[in-house]
Amino acid sequence: MNDDDRGAGRAVRPRRADARRNEKALLDAAAAVFVTSGVDAPVRDIAAKAGVGTATIYRHFPTRADLIIAVYRHQVEACAEAGPALLAAGETPYAALGRWIDLFVDFLVTKHGLAAVLRSDSGGFETLHAYFLDRLVPVCAELLDAAAAAGEIRSDIEAIELMRGVGNLCIGADSDPRYDARRLAGILIAGLRLPR
Amino acid sequence: MNDDDRGAGRAVRPRRADARRNEKALLDAAAAVFVTSGVDAPVRDIAAKAGVGTATIYRHFPTRADLIIAVYRHQVEACAEAGPALLAAGETPYAALGRWIDLFVDFLVTKHGLAAVLRSDSGGFETLHAYFLDRLVPVCAELLDAAAAAGEIRSDIEAIELMRGVGNLCIGADSDPRYDARRLAGILIAGLRLPR
DNA sequence: TTGCTAAACGGGACGTTGTTCCGTATCGTC
DNA sequence: GACGATACGGAACAACGTCCCGTTTAGCAA
Structure with a gap:
């Protein structure tokens, strides 16, 4: 590129x-x-x-979103490419999903306030919203589908829904060491599990 | 009063x-x-x-937080009082917890942007943060303890942690009908369950 | 090398918002 | 009716995002 x-x-x-x-x-x-x-x-x-x-x-950069995208584009790409890699790594799809969500969470919380602007549907950040989602939702969907196909998780959850939820969980995770976004994201993922 | x-x-x-x-x-x-x-x-x-x-x-109202608190104080009180009531209603503690979280989510999502300012640790909203948490965290803790004591959920989760997570999940829930905060909160709560 | 033109630049101007200050008006009381 | 404390209103200030316009400069051609 x-x-x-x-x-x-x-x-x-x-x-x-x-x-x-x-x-x-x-x-x-x-x-x-x-x-x-x-x-x-x-x-x-x-x-x-x-x-x-x-x-x-x-x-x-006509909007702030364009600038943010340009700055973090490489890291977003890396995150996107990690999805299929994890799936191919031999673990169960559910484990791969968990690891990928961890990557996503780590990415968001290390950028001050990124999660906060990511969620906003208004204020000229639609571009940012769209880019992140376009790039990462398919990856998440792949992991989700694999885990659902393996019978590990329920199959009625959309990737976009999950990603928005995880993204929201990351808001404010920096600036407060008592708040562990990764742990909460893990609990959210656990909530998808099927009872064996 | x-x-x-x-x-x-x-x-x-x-x-x-x-x-x-x-x-x-x-x-x-x-x-x-x-x-x-x-x-x-x-x-x-x-x-x-x-x-x-x-x-x-x-x-x-020296800060915006004071004004917000004054406006929503009655509804916060109602939410706080609903906790013990649900617990005494005869359902399992886990079911009561789920219902109470639903109440909390409904309250947040019907107030445009309230969840967003609720989470912010900076910008003069400490008062709001403190009020909400002081009033509602003990209620949540009671529900959590009851469910944990009944062996329905894991016991290593703090009320404050859960509430911040649920609060975050509610951010931006208005203004996007495709995003169902209540559903995600339900999944998060489900993630607390112990495998029987 | 020199000169020209479109591209790009800088920073000041404008509108919006939060916050504070100060002269003025009003309430409650004597 | 007069007085002092209380409360008021709106202008003033500061910070920020955004836009505009006069000036500079890169790239090319003669």
Whole structure:
């Protein structure tokens, strides 16, 4: 995959060299700021860190969602690819599902506030919502189907439903060490089990 | 209980008649605006609807949390009192727990955005957080203990943990009819079950 | 190398929201 | 009726997202 394209498929390669430089600088700056101030960090902060004007952010990333997607795209891809790998690893499908959910949870909780904006249906984050779901729901569905086919879990649960639930469970998991999102997600998954 | 006192115990009866009138007007206006615009509605909107200045809101309710608490206090009380009642109703403790969680979920999802602000540990909502938890966690703990004592569920789950999880599951449940928070909460509770 | 044009830039302007301050109006009492 | 404390209103301030416009610069052609 080419590092220059971005967004969910509709990639447009920036033509001028300075534009590409700035896009790279913005991605690096955003990644750094997201770590310290969360994904809700003020646009001005990111622009300042990248050494560009605020308008330049909007020129490259029309919405904050586009920027977030670009920053975390690689990690989302890795998570998506882990699904089939876990399924092929020899464990039971239910165990694979559990491990994959753990990966997903870990990804979300390590990004301050990402889970919170992920859930929001409004405020211009539809793109983010759509990207995450488009990429990960099929993977989750595959795991779910396999576990259901093996008779390990009930079969009346949709992947999208489960993912939204898990995503919600991750909200606020950072900033509160007493709250263990992974444990709760595990309980949720356990709730899918069929009684033998 | 006197309708004039408000907040979590430290009630101070407004001395002047106009102050009390304004407080009532604010509560009514806030309740109305919360329904249409959610609990994040602009302060100015609420003030305008009540026919008062913005400062008057802050004078009566120093933080938004105080206002929210005052508006929903009766419903929270009802939810809290439902716990022991369900437990005494003759069903198994696990069934009572499930019903109570349903009540809690229904309360949260019918208030636009309430679940979202409930979870936030920062931004001046500590008061709201504390009130809800102080009032409802003991009730949940009672149900949990009863079910655990009956051998129906595992005993290593804290009430606060479960409530935060359920609260999170309710986030964004309004504004998306495909997302069924009650169902997911049910699955979460099912995940607590012991295998007979 | 030099000059031109479209692309890209910067930062200031605007609208929205939360919050505070201060001069004014009102209530309750003497 | 007058007075002091209480409460009020709205303007003022700050932070933020977003947009606009005058200026700069990259890339290309002569």
